[in-house]
Amino acid sequence: MTDAFMKMVELSQAGFYCSQIILIIGLEAQGKENPDVVRAMSGLVGGMGFCGKTCGALTGGACLIGLYAGKGTVEEMEDSRVNDMIRELVGWFEEEAVSQYGGIACDDILEKNPMNRMARCPQLTIKTLGKVQEILSANGYELTGQFD
Numbered sequence: 001m002t003d004a005f006m007k008m009v010e011l012s013q014a015g016f017y018c019s020q021i022i023l024i025i026g027l028e029a030q031g032k033e034n035p036d037v038v039r040a041m042s043g044l045v046g047g048m049g050f051c052g053k054t055c056g057a058l059t060g061g062a063c064l065i066g067l068y069a070g071k072g073t074v075e076e077m078e079d080s081r082v083n084d085m086i087r088e089l090v091g092w093f094e095e096e097a098v099s100q101y102g103g104i105a106c107d108d109i110l111e112k113n114p115m116n117r118m119a120r121c122p123q124l125t126i127k128t129l130g131k132v133q134e135i136l137s138a139n140g141y142e143l144t145g146q147f148d
Helices: 003-013 018-029 035-048 056-069 082-101 106-110 114-138
Strands: none
Touching: 003 018, 003 114, 018 035, 018 056, 018 114, 035 056, 035 106, 056 082, 056 114, 082 106, 082 114, 106 114
């Protein structure tokens, strides 16, 4: 098991979910902590407040790309490639999740059975982190660690 996977398990056992875990690991790669951002990510868990909609690993991954390449202050300029990076992630995620689970919604991935969370979410989350790392790296951003 990779260090990132072990960190993910540790965070999961501490009560965090996919979107939060992805952002915590991304923030730590920058040497940062931001409880407000992590708290805000709770709105994406379980397919947006456990409504079973779009998977939190995907939305969390998109937010992590935004953390690195998006606009955060009036003075900053958004990386002109940020939406292309997110589109690449979404396209990859759709291929991955649809082929395995029939869709990108949390309900699709878990087959509307919360008991499937422990078997499916960790692998999909770590794969998503790996894809985000690949996309960021290809665009000149460094997200440390190996996520595969």
